[in-house]
Amino acid sequence: xxxxxxLDRRSLAPLRYAISAVRTASYLVRQRPRVVIATNPPxxxxxxxxxxxALSGATVILDDHPAAFGAQHDDVSKRLQRQHRWLASRVxxxxxxxxxxxxxxxxxxxxxxxxHEAPPQWRVxxxxxxxxxxxxxxxxxxxxxxxxxxxxxxxxxxxxxxIRMTGRLSRCPKTLIRTAPRNVRxxxxxxxxxxxxxxxxxxxxxxxxxxxxxxxxxxxEAVYARRPLVVSDWPTLREVFPAxxxxxxxxxxxxxxxxxxxxxxPRLREAADDARQLQLDRVACQLQQLQALLPAEDRGxxxxxxxxxxxHSPRADVPHTEIRLGLPSTFTTWPILEAWxxxxxxxxxxxxxxxxxxxxxxxxxxxxxxxxxLRRGAIVLIDGNGVRFPLRxxxxxxxxxxxxxxxxxRAFTGEFLGGSTVAxxxxxxxxxxxxxxxxxSWLTVGGRFAERPSEEDVRRVAAxxxxxxxxxxxVALPSPKSALWAERLHGLHPALYAIIGGAVETVTGVxxxxxxxxxxxxxxxxxxxxQDPRLAGRLARGSLAVADLTVRAALRRIQGxxx
Numbered sequence: 001x002x003x004x005x006x007l008d009r010r011s012l013a014p015l016r017y018a019i020s021a022v023r024t025a026s027y028l029v030r031q032r033p034r035v036v037i038a039t040n041p042p043x044x045x046x047x048x049x050x051x052x053x054a055l056s057g058a059t060v061i062l063d064d065h066p067a068a069f070g071a072q073h074d075d076v077s078k079r080l081q082r083q084h085r086w087l088a089s090r091v092x093x094x095x096x097x098x099x100x101x102x103x104x105x106x107x108x109x110x111x112x113x114x115x116h117e118a119p120p121q122w123r124v125x126x127x128x129x130x131x132x133x134x135x136x137x138x139x140x141x142x143x144x145x146x147x148x149x150x151x152x153x154x155x156x157x158x159x160x161x162x163i164r165m166t167g168r169l170s171r172c173p174k175t176l177i178r179t180a181p182r183n184v185r186x187x188x189x190x191x192x193x194x195x196x197x198x199x200x201x202x203x204x205x206x207x208x209x210x211x212x213x214x215x216x217x218x219x220x221e222a223v224y225a226r227r228p229l230v231v232s233d234w235p236t237l238r239e240v241f242p243a244x245x246x247x248x249x250x251x252x253x254x255x256x257x258x259x260x261x262x263x264x265x266p267r268l269r270e271a272a273d274d275a276r277q278l279q280l281d282r283v284a285c286q287l288q289q290l291q292a293l294l295p296a297e298d299r300g301x302x303x304x305x306x307x308x309x310x311x312h313s314p315r316a317d318v319p320h321t322e323i324r325l326g327l328p329s330t331f332t333t334w335p336i337l338e339a340w341x342x343x344x345x346x347x348x349x350x351x352x353x354x355x356x357x358x359x360x361x362x363x364x365x366x367x368x369x370x371x372x373x374l375r376r377g378a379i380v381l382i383d384g385n386g387v388r389f390p391l392r393x394x395x396x397x398x399x400x401x402x403x404x405x406x407x408x409x410r411a412f413t414g415e416f417l418g419g420s421t422v423a424x425x426x427x428x429x430x431x432x433x434x435x436x437x438x439x440x441s442w443l444t445v446g447g448r449f450a451e452r453p454s455e456e457d458v459r460r461v462a463a464x465x466x467x468x469x470x471x472x473x474x475v476a477l478p479s480p481k482s483a484l485w486a487e488r489l490h491g492l493h494p495a496l497y498a499i500i501g502g503a504v505e506t507v508t509g510v511x512x513x514x515x516x517x518x519x520x521x522x523x524x525x526x527x528x529x530x531q532d533p534r535l536a537g538r539l540a541r542g543s544l545a546v547a548d549l550t551v552r553a554a555l556r557r558i559q560g561x562x563x
């Protein structure tokens with residue numbers, strides 16, 4: 001979100017948000033980024049980013065501060081939790097400060113990732129031994145979760161220390177400024193250059209919060225600057241800043257913590273390099289997790305910390321997935337797909353094989369989270385002539401058609417991964433009974449599969465698959481929950497998960513497979529509708545996706561625009 005500091009007064013907030021929204025939207029249209037990270041709160045940048053992602057196909061990630069959940073005394077965000085929940089479930093992921101918020105997001109059907117601050121661009125000189133009066137930098141914004149009054153009281157208890165406080169003075173209670181002791185200096189809002197100078201001159205950095213899940217950016221900056229750090233004594237902050245001095249949020253405890261930081265200053269300086277390296281290692285790990293959520297084409301040509309990656313080109317004997325008309329698609333052959341699958345099983349890495357028919361294309365075009373899961377899939381087979389036609393119109397060579405129904409048929413006869421342990425997830429009760437008769441070696445996992453599975457549900461099913469040694473899991477669940485279940489299960493049991501929908505019903509004879517002539521005429525949709533009229537709504541939505549893709553293909557073909 002484009003920020004306008006000159007309009008920072010609360011009374012000008014509506015005007016500031018309106019101008020910022022227009023300028024932000026203009027920037028997105030001009031620059032067309034492939035990945036957008038939006039800070040929340042306020043929720044407006046996230047909504048703008050989601051709209052841009054829905055129109056452009058870009059990946060959108062929400063940077064959720066604790067205030068976004070109504071914490072830190074943010075009453076506005078507390079009233080917007082319904083909107084927050086709606087938005088969070090439609091973006092690729094939400095970055096949060098603590099596992100508590102990850103669990104909240106998962107209960108909403110969203111993806112949460114604990115993520116903290118990367119190293120800054122600036123550099124400061126190493127810390128120096130103490131000389132004269134200790135210089136303490138309290139970094140804050142005069143937010144509702146900052147015990148500023150206790151800091152002032154602690155300053156009175158330690159007149160031999162110079163306490164320097166950052167933050168916009170318009171937000172600081174005037175009584176605190178008037179009654180502050182002489183050893184307190186209010187610095188106001190600092191530019192980055194001025195802030196770095198203050199950080200470099202500080203002997204000790206203090207940052208406090210009454211919110212247990214808050215992880216203050218100033219804490220990371222102190223660690224990266226190798227300055228001794230004093231932070232609030234919360235479990236999350238103890239885990240993130242183990243080398244810091246931790247204190248309760250009251251004047252007496254803070255004064256004692258400052259005494260300890262001064263007394264142990266030589267030791268804290270010596271431990272600074274290890275503390276900094278711990279943060280760098282943590283960020284590298286978190287970047288790996290974040291990059292795993294992004295489509296391959298959005299991960300860039302550099303490693304996690306900027307190192308060059310070797311150039312490579314797609315091999316003809318390996319399935320290659322590309323984004324075409326805004327959707328991922330894999331054009332390959334059965335022998336190449338099987339060789340790839342065997343390699344994945346040998347490496348015990350598994351992967352997701354998804355199928356893309358018109359209804360799945362509709363979901364991908366309208367639901368950000370489903371589109372993100374589709375892009376994270378290893379293989380995306382175009383299982384529908386309604387999707388293949390726009391791709392051919394756009395000029396893509398689509399190759400042979402590989403369908404979910406044929407994958408199940410090949411697995412059934414042993415032509416695909418013959419000898420592997422197969423499990424079927426979901427499906428009608430009659431289908432399970434037929435499978436137990438026809439393929440007694442296959443594991444059938446029935447029961448109710450929620451649209452948004454809980455952690456306990458996923459662990460239970462994953463344990464069943466793990467105990468059976470399942471290598472190929474045929475996911476016979478409807479979209480979009482099939483991809484969600486497969487992705488969650490893959491994280492606990494790395495098998496190959498093939499999203500095949502209702503294909504297992506035709507293979508077992510519960511439903512009749514379409515005759516060859518129906519397939520040649522591309523009328524499988526009519527055949528399915530005749531057997532199950534309840535599919536009319538799905539087919540109608542799928543036709544909307546076909547129309548959308550056809551327009552994109554025509555534009556690309558005529559004007560060279562790839563939608």
